[in-house]
Amino acid sequence: MKITIMMKSYKFSMEVATQEPILEIKKKIQHFLNIPINSQTLTVFDWELIDGLDLSDYPLISDATIIHLSTKSTQTTPAKTKITVKFSARKIEIDVDRTTDTLRSLKEKIHIVDGTSIKRMALFFNGSEMEDDFRSLGEYGIEEGSEIVVFMKTAGRGGDHHYPAARRVGLVVQTAASLMNGARVPVEMNDTSRVDEMRRLLVERGILVAGDEYIFIHKQRIMREDCSLRWHGVENADFVYVFKGTVSRGEY
Incomplete structure (x- = not known):
């Protein structure tokens, strides 16, 4: 054709x-x-x-x-860059310097722009929590267009902080035409469940085949199998699309 x-x-x-x-x-x-x-x-x-x-x-x-x-340009990413900071129901964009800004200064910028409490912020990048306040953003691998996910800790006894409790989300898994003739499967899971757990559930239900390679896509972005539905921003009634294959770009 x-x-x-x-x-x-x-x-x-x-x-x-x-x-x-x-x-x-x-x-x-x-x-x-x-x-x-x-x-x-x-x-x-x-x-x-x-x-x-x-x-x-x-x-x-x-x-x-x-x-x-x-x-897109293949030149080296400049130090000055714009990143997206994602909350549960909103996003903001912030300009940072990859060489001089640290996790601590990023939290301060988020606080200035959004008013979010610095002590309650837990920032995640590529599925892992950023914990070293004095490590530069460039050392974390952050570049132009990177997305930082913010979870808000809730205060517990003795001043300790805990992440919000897991909640159930109902989503729809839509397979490609080559899989089960394009099946549309309702799935209900905790938002703290990882994508690989959703894969195992679909295998158990006979929708996917154990051992085969699949790509999961949510809102036009490839999902990481080692990250949770919450990390990907999956909400009730969202669609997750499944294609057979592997990601060969080496990135998400």
Whole structure:
């Protein structure tokens, strides 16, 4: 079939197989436009096409589909950068310096912008709690566009702090057309449950196959299997999409 690659005001068409790997399409674009593969981002209807999948994993793609191409710089990330700080029901953006700002100064900036108590903040990045107040943000691996998740500790006896108790969330797991003919499965779990626990539940229910590789996506972002539903911001009635394959980019 033929697809159209569109980049700003420029577009061109190419012939592809119905099961062509996304990575192969990027290789063709690199050949045609001399754009490095690791600088390319391909999207359809705001869904990013993942290197570990192929066209057949995206049922919306058919003959004459327009795929949007955007590029990103491969230069070294500057020290000055903008990050997103995510709370349970809101997000804010904060400018930081990766070399001079520390976890402590980041908490102070969040307090100034949002009024959140510094003592009650627990900040998480890439699924792990940031605990060293004097370690620079660059040492944590934070870069432009990174997302910091804020959990609010609740005061217990003796002034100790505890994380909010787990709560049940009801979500819908939507599989790709190649899995169970695109099954839509209601799932109820604690929001502290990890994605790999949800995978095991789906295997037990016969929706997924033990030992196979799968990609879980929530709100157009790949989910980390070692992180909780709460960490990913999953709420009641949210959809989680499952595709068969692996992530070959080495990042989330």
